[in-house]
Amino acid sequence: MSKRHSAKHKLDRRLGENIWGRPKSPVNKREYGPGQHGQRRKGKVSDFGIQLRAKQKLKGYYGDVTEKQFKHCYEEAARMKGDTSQNLIGLLERRLDMIVYRAKFAPTIWAARQLVSHGHVRVNGVKCNIASRRCYVSDEITLGSKAQEMALVLEAQQLAEREVPDYVAPDGNAKVTFIRVPTLDEVPYPVKMEPNLVVEFYSR
Template sequence: MSKRHSAKHKLDRRMGENIWGRPKSSVNRRSYGPGQHGQRRKGKLSDYGIQLRAKQKLKGYYGDVTEKQFKRTYFEASRMKGDTGQNLIGLLEQRLDMVVYRAKFAPTIWSARQIVSHGHIRVNGVKCNIASRRVFVGDVISLGDKAKEMALVIEAQGLAEREVPDYIAQDGTDKITFVRVPSLDEVPYPVKMEPNLVVEFYSR
C-alpha cells in the first residue's frame, strides 16, 4: 500500500492548486509554495517540467500511488485501443480505493484506501482488502456491517462539496454499482487534469 510520507497539503501548495477541492486546503490561504523559498518568483517551466508537473498532479490526486504502479498503469493504457490518456484515466478510476472514494464511503482517498485495507469493503459480496484491485462494469461495491457505523463513513456521506458521479449507481447509502468506465470529461476533478501531458512525459 502506498503511503504519503510528506504533508498532504504540501502537494496542493507545490502545484498552487486545491487538487482535491477541500475547504481546509492550505492553498486557499497561501497560494505560494511551501518552504522558505516558496514566495520567490517562479521561473518559466520547460516542456519537460510542464509534463512532469502534470504527472505529479495526477499521480498525487490518486493518493500518491507508487511510481511503479502508476507507470505500469500507463503502459497498460498504451496497449489498449483508443486514446492512451483517456484509457489511463479509465484505469485509475477503476481502482477499488477510488471507487470507494467516489461512492462517498470515505472523505479522502487516503481514508478510502484505509477502509479497504482494513477489510471493510465487499466486492460482489466478497471481502476485499486490496486497494489497487480493478473494479469492472457491473461490480457491486458495498460496506461491511461495521463500516456502516463508522464515524469516517458517516462524515463522508454528509460532505456537501462533492457528489457521486453518474458512472456510479447508488443503491441506498451502503451499496453502489460501477455502471461504466468514465471518460475524462465525466470525472469530477476539482482542477484541470492533463493526461495527454502524462502520455508525452512517458513517451519521451
C-alpha cells in the first residue's frame, strides 16, 4: 500500500484550490501559496507548467495514487477505443476506494482507502482489501456489519457537502451497485478538472 508522505492540505494550498471541496481546507482562509514567498505575484506559466498542474491536481484528487499507477492508468486509457481523457476518468472512477467514497461510506478518499485496506468492504459478497481493485458494471459493493456502526461511516452519510452520483445506485445504507462507467461531466468534482491537459502532458 502506498503511503502519503505529506499533509494532504499542502496540495490544496500549493494549487490554490479546494480540490476536495472540504470545509476545513486552508484555502478557504488563505488563497495564496504556502511558504515565505507564497504571497508573491506569480509569473507567467508555460504550457508545460499548465499541463503539469492539471496532472498534479487530478492525481492528487485520487489520494494516494502513485505516479507509476497514474501513468499506467493513462497508458491503458490511451490503448482503449474512444476519447483518452474520458477513458482515463472512467478508469480512475472504477477504483474500489473511489466507489466507496462516492457511496458516502467514508468522509474522505483516504478514509475510503483505509476502510477497504482494513477488510471492511465486500465486492459481490467477497471481502476485498485492495483499494485499487477495478470494479465492473453491476458489481455490488457492501459494507461489513462492523463498519456500519463506525462513527466515521455514520458521519460520512450525514455529509451535506456532496451527493451520491447517478452512476452509483444505493440500496439502503450499506450497499451500492456500480451501474455504469461515468463520463467527465457526470463526476462530481468540486473544482474543474482538465484530463485533456493530462493526456497532453503524457503524450509529449
